[in-house]
Amino acid sequence: MTDKPQFLFTTGQNGGEAVLKRELARKWPEFRFAFSRPGFLTFKLPPDTELYDDFDLDSIFARSHGFSLGKVAGDDASLMAENVWKTFGDRPCRRVHVWAREVAAPSEIQGGSPLDRIASRARCAIQTTCPWPERLAEGAYDPTHPADPGDFVLDCVVVEPDQWWVGYHRAHGVSSQWPGGMFPLEMPCDAVSRAWLKMEEALRWARLPIPAEARFAELGSAPGGSSQALLGRGWYVIGVDPAEMAPAVAEHPRFTHIRRRASQVRRREFRRIRWLTADMNVAPSYTLSVVEDIVTHPEVNVRGMLLTLKLPQWDLADHIPEYLDRVRSWGYNRIQARQLQHNRQEICVAALQQPFYRKGLRRR
Numbered sequence: 001m002t003d004k005p006q007f008l009f010t011t012g013q014n015g016g017e018a019v020l021k022r023e024l025a026r027k028w029p030e031f032r033f034a035f036s037r038p039g040f041l042t043f044k045l046p047p048d049t050e051l052y053d054d055f056d057l058d059s060i061f062a063r064s065h066g067f068s069l070g071k072v073a074g075d076d077a078s079l080m081a082e083n084v085w086k087t088f089g090d091r092p093c094r095r096v097h098v099w100a101r102e103v104a105a106p107s108e109i110q111g112g113s114p115l116d117r118i119a120s121r122a123r124c125a126i127q128t129t130c131p132w133p134e135r136l137a138e139g140a141y142d143p144t145h146p147a148d149p150g151d152f153v154l155d156c157v158v159v160e161p162d163q164w165w166v167g168y169h170r171a172h173g174v175s176s177q178w179p180g181g182m183f184p185l186e187m188p189c190d191a192v193s194r195a196w197l198k199m200e201e202a203l204r205w206a207r208l209p210i211p212a213e214a215r216f217a218e219l220g221s222a223p224g225g226s227s228q229a230l231l232g233r234g235w236y237v238i239g240v241d242p243a244e245m246a247p248a249v250a251e252h253p254r255f256t257h258i259r260r261r262a263s264q265v266r267r268r269e270f271r272r273i274r275w276l277t278a279d280m281n282v283a284p285s286y287t288l289s290v291v292e293d294i295v296t297h298p299e300v301n302v303r304g305m306l307l308t309l310k311l312p313q314w315d316l317a318d319h320i321p322e323y324l325d326r327v328r329s330w331g332y333n334r335i336q337a338r339q340l341q342h343n344r345q346e347i348c349v350a351a352l353q354q355p356f357y358r359k360g361l362r363r364r
């Protein structure tokens with residue numbers, strides 16, 4: 001049985017359901033909201049939907065999405081796993097993604113939630129009961145192994161211990177290659193702040209073509225987790241922040257601290273900078289004004305950026321299209337935005353000045 005799917009599922013930040021619903025109502029007005037739990041939503045698709053298995057939802061707040069086939073319920077993991085396969089039917093499948101909905105805001109999650117542990121058990125039960133293991137790729141269940149682009153993926157979201165939702169998608173963009181759109185990242189013991197995770201995730205998601213020995217400026221760099229991530233890749237960093245940097249970062253030979261507000265830094269300090277990141281705890285309009293002043297200065301030539309835009313009120317999310325247009329107006333022609341797994345009430349914007357390519361020819 002491989003009927004056309006009638007529902008879509010999305011997962012995202014716990015507490016971000018209303019903003020995700022509003023975003024999808026704007027972009028996909030024909031989808032009808034159907035069901036939600038914190039961090040998990042489903043939508044009914046119109047009867048005449050013709051969406052490809054790898055269609056792009058084009059959402060900032062949905063961390064993952066796929067077609068929903070319904071839920072399995074019970075208290076026996078083996079029986080539930082058998083029912084996962086029955087619900088999935090004879091669709092093609094190369095990989096299996098099993099993960100838990102987010103049960104708390106990112107700042108409160110330390111070392112995995114109890115639902116994450118149930119998801120691990122669900123993954124084992126699903127693996128054990130697979131009716132045709134020979135069809136699956138090697139490492140098909142391994143959450144640290146990405147799906148290949150084009151792979152069909154069985155999705156199982158553990159929404160409650162006794163309620164698992166089954167769906168599928170076809171891997172395309174980088175986030176869809178990982179269970180729940182989440183990169184397997186662990187903060188190193190010597191990281192000086194959680195911002196290390198945020199920067200690592202941003203780099204893996206945005207995949208900007210940053211060369212070896214690149215020069216970065218980071219606006220809002222203290223105490224320095226994200227600078228550490230950049231330094232760890234061999235890049236040079238100028239950190240701009242009136243607050244103190246952690247000694248491990250301040251003393252790094254490729255790090256320079258300018259202990260000022262971003263607006264007080266002379267523009268010529270940015271002349272050799274090609275990559276800019278910003279993570280200031282200020283309103284998005286302030287971040288954008290400061291960044292605009294820098295990147296539109298005639299002596300400055302910043303090729304790419306990773307900007308954190310804080311949304312202290314969720315209503316600000318309605319202005320994101322204007323924020324992105326503003327970034328575009330500075331000459332950045334490849335813009336992506338996403339609420340990362342390690343973002344709190346904020347989003348990450350990746351912007352790149354992409355030279356014009358046509359049929360493989362580089363025009364500039």
Ligand SMILES: C[S@@+](CC[C@H](N)C(=O)[O-])C[C@H]1O[C@@H](n2cnc3c(N)ncnc32)[C@H](O)[C@@H]1O
Nearest residue numbers: 193195220221222223224225226261262280281
């Ligand atoms: C979320 S923290 C940054 C975390 C940092 N990226 C890290 O890796 O640890 C926000 C920082 O923005 C800084 N900040 C706020 N307004 C600023 C401004 N106008 N210019 C530069 N830094 C600013 C604060 O001092 C604070 O250290």
